Amino acid sequence: xxxxxxxxxxxxxxxxxxxxxxxxxxxxxxxxxxxxxxxxxxxxxxxxxxxxxxxxxxxxxxxxxxxxxxxxxxxxxxxxxxxxxxxxxxxxxxxxxxxxxxxxxxxxxxxxxxxxxxxxxxxxxxxxxxxxxxxxxxxxxxxxxxxxxxxxxxxxxxxxxxxxxxxxxxxxxxxxxxxxxxxxxxxxxxxxxxxxxxxxxxxxxxxxxxxxxxxxxxxxxxxxxxxxxxxxxxxxxxxxxxxxxxxxxxxxxxxxxxxxxxxxxxxxxxxxxxxxxxxxxxxxxxxxxxxxxxxxxxxxxxxxxxxxxxxxxxxxxxxxxxxxxxxxxxxxxxxxxxxxxxxxxxxxxxxxxxxxxxxxxxxxxxxxxxxxxxxx
Amino acid sequence: xxxxxxxxxxxxxxxxxxxxxxxxxxxxxxxxxxxxxxxxxxxxxxxxxxxxxxxxxxxxxxxxxxxxxxxxxxxxxxxxxxxxxxxxxxxx
Numbered sequence: 001x002x003x004x005x006x007x008x009x010x011x012x013x014x015x016x017x018x019x020x021x022x023x024x025x026x027x028x029x030x031x032x033x034x035x036x037x038x039x040x041x042x043x044x045x046x047x048x049x050x051x052x053x054x055x056x057x058x059x060x061x062x063x064x065x066x067x068x069x070x071x072x073x074x075x076x077x078x079x080x081x082x083x084x085x086x087x088x089x090x091x092x093x094x095x096x097x098x099x100x101x102x103x104x105x106x107x108x109x110x111x112x113x114x115x116x117x118x119x120x121x122x123x124x125x126x127x128x129x130x131x132x133x134x135x136x137x138x139x140x141x142x143x144x145x146x147x148x149x150x151x152x153x154x155x156x157x158x159x160x161x162x163x164x165x166x167x168x169x170x171x172x173x174x175x176x177x178x179x180x181x182x183x184x185x186x187x188x189x190x191x192x193x194x195x196x197x198x199x200x201x202x203x204x205x206x207x208x209x210x211x212x213x214x215x216x217x218x219x220x221x222x223x224x225x226x227x228x229x230x231x232x233x234x235x236x237x238x239x240x241x242x243x244x245x246x247x248x249x250x251x252x253x254x255x256x257x258x259x260x261x262x263x264x265x266x267x268x269x270x271x272x273x274x275x276x277x278x279x280x281x282x283x284x285x286x287x288x289x290x291x292x293x294x295x296x297x298x299x300x301x302x303x304x305x306x307x308x309x310x311x312x313x314x315x316x317x318x319x320x321x322x323x324x325x326x327x328x329x330x331x332x333x334x335x336x337x338x339x340x341x342x343x344x345x346x347x348x349x350x351x352x353x354x355x356x357x358x359x360x361x362x363x364x365x366x367x368x369x370x371x372x373x374x375x376x
Numbered sequence: 377x378x379x380x381x382x383x384x385x386x387x388x389x390x391x392x393x394x395x396x397x398x399x400x401x402x403x404x405x406x407x408x409x410x411x412x413x414x415x416x417x418x419x420x421x422x423x424x425x426x427x428x429x430x431x432x433x434x435x436x437x438x439x440x441x442x443x444x445x446x447x448x449x450x451x452x453x454x455x456x457x458x459x460x461x462x463x464x465x466x467x468x
Contacts, residue, residue, distance in 0.1 A: 001401050003382040003426065003438055006447055015454035043378045070377050096431070098377055124432025126408060149378040153433045156410050160393070201378045204428070204436045227379060234450060256443035257380075257428055257436050266411045266435065357377060 003256070007228030008051075016233035017056045023240040024058045034062040036192055036329050037239060040182060041199035042069030042357025043227050049362040051229040057236070064329030065352075065359035066185065068199055070146045070176060071098045072323075072351040072358040073282045076315040078174055079104030084311050085141055085172060085304060086117040092135060094128035095143040097121040102354050103347075105315045125157040125171075132161070132169035141304045145174040149201040151293070152266035155273040158295075158302045172304040173295050176280060178202045179210050180291040186218050190330050195239040197225040197232065200254040205270075207262030211250045219248045226254035273299055281314065283351035284323030321350035326359055333360040333368075340369045380428040382438055385409070391419050398429055409434045 027035065039045055045065045048054060054063055067073055079102050086093035086109065093109070100110045100121065113119040118138075122128050125142050132140035144154040154171055161169045178199060185191060198211055203224045214222045221242035225235040235253040242249060252258055273295060280292025295303040304310070317323070321343070322336040333339050333352070343349035345361050352358035356365060363369070383400035394410045396419075412427055412434045413419055427434035 001382065003443055006443070009450075012447075012450045012454060015450065015457055018457055019453060041378055046379075068378070096377070124407075126432045146377055149380075149430060149435070152411055152435070153408075153431045156408060156433065199378060201380055201428075201430065201435070230450065234446070253446070256439045256446060259436070263411050263436060265414065269410070355377070 004228060007226065007230040009230060012230055013056075013233055016230065016237055020056075020061075020233065020237050020240060021058050023237065023244055024060050027240065027244055028060045031060060033192075034060050035194045035243070036062050036064050037195045037197065037236065038064040038066045038185070038193045038329065039197040039225070039232070040066035040068040040178070041197075041202070042072065042355065043201070044197055044199070044225060044232060045069070045359060045362055046357050047227055047229060047232055049366050053229060053232055056233070061236070062329070064193060065327070065362065067181060067282070067285060067327045068147065068178070069352075069355050069357040071102055071355040073176070073284060074099070074102050074145065074174065074351075075281045075283045076103065076105045076317075077281070077313050079108065080106065080315065081310045081312060082109055082143055082172065083107060083112045083117070085308060086112050086119050088139070088308065090139045091118065092131055092138050092140045093117065093119045093143065094122045094131060094140060095119065096145070098355055099143060099145060125154050126160075129157050129161055129166065129169055132166050133164075136168060138168060140169050142169070142171050143174070144171045145176075147176055147178050147199070147202050148205045148270070149199075151175050151270045151274065152205060152263070155269040158273050158299055159269060161302060162299070167301065170302050170304040170307050171295065172310075173274070173293065175274065175293045176282075177276070177291050177293065178206070179213075180288055181282075181285075182214065184285065184288045184291070185328060186214070186220070188328050190325075191328055193220065193329060195220055195243060196222040197235050197239070198222050200224055200226045200231070200258055203252070203254070203258045203262070205263050205266045208250055208252055208258070208260050215248045215250050221248045222250050224250070224252040224254050224258055226257065272296075283317060284321065284327060286324070317351075318349050323350040323352045323360075326352055333363040334370060336360070340364055378430075380430040380435060382426055383407075383429045385422050385425045385427060385434070388419055388423060394419060396422060396434070398427065398434070400429060405432075407432050407434055411435055412437050
């Protein structure tokens with residue numbers, strides 16, 4: 001596949017591996033602990049595990065798998081809200097497939113579907129709008145989740161519904177924002193991240209500038225990164241170069257996709273439909289100020305939260321979960337008491353076990369269930 | 377969740393709704409192209425564009441020159457590594 005295969009080339013990967021080892025060896029004498037480099041995005045976590053990138057790195061580099069998996073960080077109370085909406089007889093509840101298995105306090109959407117709720121997986125929010133067109137006597141709700149990458153698609157779908165005068169379509173908006181979340185990670189007292197691989201597809205929408213504060217205020221190097229294995233290795237090499245030269249800049253490795261100023265039509269659609277929430281509750285991380293968006297009052301007719309009554313109960317995370325510490329790089333998944341035991345991909349307890357993009361599920365699925373000296 | 381896949385626009389299907397057919401490795405489906413059009417690149421100019429497709433929306437036009445430039449950097453890095461290795465071996 002064009003623009004994919006070229007970025008999986010083994011020879012270039014070996015070159016990058018050598019270059020990374022060389023720079024890491026030069027940096028090692030200045031370190032008292034391994035360098036901690038965070039990939040924020042669950043998509044990157046997935047690539048890192050799928051291609052065994054951690055095993056290609058020297059011991060002096062540790063990857064920390066960040067909180068950028070929207071399915072993982074969805075709190076149980078929000079899943080309960082989804083189930084409550086989906087169980088209304090007039091509703092067709094539509095969602096991306098990833099969200100089906102996320103546990104609520106009683107059940108997941110998958111279990112609710114088995115119990116008879118009309119829940120349908122759709123590839124695109126546009127498909128949900130199509131269902132609304134075809135079923136004028138039903139209420140079609142789309143479960144909008146994801147970071148800025150996905151916000152334009154739901155915003156544009158709402159705008160299209162408005163243009164067509166479709167009144168039986170609404171959005172249950174649970175979108176989250178990247179910058180306040182990275183800031184929350186950086187502000188946590190036990191934080192010791194030395195550099196960031198920034199999410200390429202978020203940057204494709206919001207551009208490079210929103211990441212400047214990480215370089216300027218927190219003095220951490222950051223590289224906007226693509227999703228193929230060469231992209232990740234290339235960006236790690238760029239991060240090490242910055243560290244070697246004592247620089248902390250925002251650099252863009254993913255220039256084939258990410259324009260410096262992001263995507264103007266996408267940003268316009270977002271700001272037309274959405275506004276920042278005061279705070280949003282995250283599974284594993286607690287409440288983070290300004291880390292979510294809701295629909296503007298002008299689009300209340302398309303807002304499932306306003307159109308239907310949503311229980312919106314706060315359900316505490318299981319006490320035994322240590323997802324927050326894993327996400328900040330304080331502990332590894334296998335250091336958590338319930339990892340691989342009560343908490344496993346079949347019956348996830350914590351956020352990071354829910355989706356294959358979560359750090360704990362990635363460790364579990366790739367057989368890293370016991371602490372060893374070679375994989376961390 | 378945030379993943380995208382490259383595809384090529386083969387046909388505009390609805391100019392007003394800004395819809396087009398995209399070919400992703402032989403799989404064809406209709407996508408929304410509102411995010412890749414502007415005054416300088418109107419709907420009709422999109423046929424043939426390589427785009428990144430995310431949940432049924434073209435989210436970015438892929439810059440072929442930039443893709444080539446990134447690969448060239450890596451190519452050259454390999455050449456430098458090889459040359460340095462040869463130098464090191466020659467010095468022994």
